[in-house]
Amino acid sequence: MATDTLTQPDLVLEGQTNTPALDEKKAEAFGDRLLGMLNSGALASMLSIGHRTGLLDTMATLSASTSLQIAEAAGLNERYVREWLAALVTGRIVDYDSVSRSYSLPAEHAAFLTRKASPNNLAATMQFVPLMGAVEDAIIDCFYHGGGVPYSAYTRFHEVMAEDSAQTVIAGLDTHILPMVPGLIETLASGISVADIGCGQGRAIQKLAGMFPNSRFVGYDFSPGAIAWAKAESQRLNLENITFELQDAAQISEDSQYDLIFAFDAIHDQAQPETVLQNIHRALRPEGVYLMQDIRASSHLENNLDHPVAPLLYFISCHHCTAVSLAAGGPGLGTMWGEELALEMIEAAGFTRIEVKQLEHDFQNNYYLARK
Structure with missing residues (x-):
């Protein structure tokens, strides 16, 4: 019987797979x-x-x-x-x-695109692209060998981060963020004790120290360069109610010392985030408030598909937040650790009254208010 008249099944040789037809328009797009x-x-x-x-x-x-x-x-x-x-x-x-x-x-x-346009100056945020690109070789080495990249490798990180935070957080401290806690402005005016964990260059509490001279402020950070800058700037501003200490937040051992503790975008890249949160809980007075600002996102990738700057934030996470945590032996939570995990960890640290608040003009951040 002639076989050329029969329909033969497609033969697949060992080690080969069927390749789907290429959609030319999709490929071109x-x-x-x-x-x-x-x-x-x-x-x-x-x-x-x-x-x-x-x-x-x-x-x-x-x-x-x-x-x-x-x-x-x-x-x-x-x-x-x-x-x-x-x-x-x-x-x-x-x-x-x-x-x-x-x-x-x-x-x-x-x-x-200009400084006068702040807080809408996106040219300042563009600095993250070349800043993170500068450590690409070190990050690629981590892809092959694991580990991380230490803070010391990021020569301008604190400078760029402080400028970016000045637009998103510091600019709205008195008008939007402090009013989230009823009566907080009045108690700051009367005089309370305040700490900023992972303060960087300390610009947030420097602003508050100038606004509320009766309150006492302390900033903790483990970056020598950031703390040196913060101290020099506070002296220049003649702020006598503020101090800065070179300190790993995981080593803070104070007990019931503060009425208000801030952590601005500082927890997710810690080497020991659980310990830091426990330290914050212990250092807070019984009726005190812990106010944590962090990236507004989900802990689940599928929920971040429509996030307006998700690729940028995962890029920063890969090149910095995940890498610096892993470099110090941490869990590498990453920038996009998400609201679900953040709430779980805050509760595990001992906080029982937790609220998540958002600002209409700020699509990028969540503000967590936690009490004992």
Whole structure:
């Protein structure tokens, strides 16, 4: 019988699998998306440069100007300014007039890219992209060998984090965050004892120390550079009701010392987060308040698919928060440890009255209020 007239089943050789047909339109769309990612990553780095050099702030004050005029106004080298401008023109961030060879920053763009636009200055946040990229080699080594990357490897982390927090947290301390606790502003004015765990450069409690001279403030952090900066800045501001101590939060042993304890974005990258939370519980007076600000997200990946900046936060987590915890032998909770796990750990530390509050203008943070 002739076999060429029969329908033969597809033969699959050992070690091979059927390859599904390629959807050309889907593949092309994904390729275009990847090109967009490359351009966006490049522009993020350029915006970081524009923020750090003051170029964006300078352009916001100028009418249409040549690259030389912009460079002179900013006190920078014209050749580098011209190349920077070219990236932002082709990225549709800066407008360009080819006849007059002049550049301008639209007011609608300046509203998100200048220091005067704070708390909406996203150019400051762009700094995280090159900052984290600087430790990529060390992170790749962790992919192969495990372990982590120590805080000391991140040369500008506290500086960038403090600037970012100044926009999201510190700017709203008196107007939005403190009012979450009824009567807290009045008790601060009368005089209470306050601690900031993982204070970094201490900008939050420096602001409060200036506002509430009758209260006493102490900041704890294990970064020598951050504590040195905090002490120097407090001296410059003549704040006599504030002290800073170089201290690992896992080693704090105080008992019923504070009426109010803050932890701003500081728990998830600890080496011993459970111990830190227990220490906070012990250090708090019976009627005191623990106020913890941390990233608003779910502990479950599938619930974060529509989070507006989930890729950015997981990127920061991989490059910093997870890595610094693992470097110190910690669990590596990560930036996106999530509300579910945070509540579980706060309760396990001994807190029984816990609330989660959110601010309408702040999509990125949860504010946990906990009492004994």
